[in-house]
Amino acid sequence: MKKILSVIKRFILSTFILYGYNLIATGFNLVVPINIFTIGLVGGLGIPALFALILLKIVAF
Numbered sequence: 001m002k003k004i005l006s007v008i009k010r011f012i013l014s015t016f017i018l019y020g021y022n023l024i025a026t027g028f029n030l031v032v033p034i035n036i037f038t039i040g041l042v043g044g045l046g047i048p049a050l051f052a053l054i055l056l057k058i059v060a061f
Contacts, residue, residue: 007043014043021050030057 018034025031032038032053041049 010043011039014039017047017050018042025054030054032057 015034018032018038022031022034032050038053041053045052
């Protein structure tokens with residue numbers, strides 16, 4: 001039960017991190033979509049995953 005609550009907290013926190021980043025990045029047109037894949041990636045791997053998503057957004061698009 002404790003692990004499940006920990007995972008839920010990580011997913012909620014990663015959602016807020018992505019939302020906060022998107023508020024800042026809207027002016028630079030570097031918005032990362034908030035979906036289950038990006039939430040899971042940032043929730044599982046942390047802030048380095050967010051930087052990887054930003055880099056992927058810059059390079060691919």
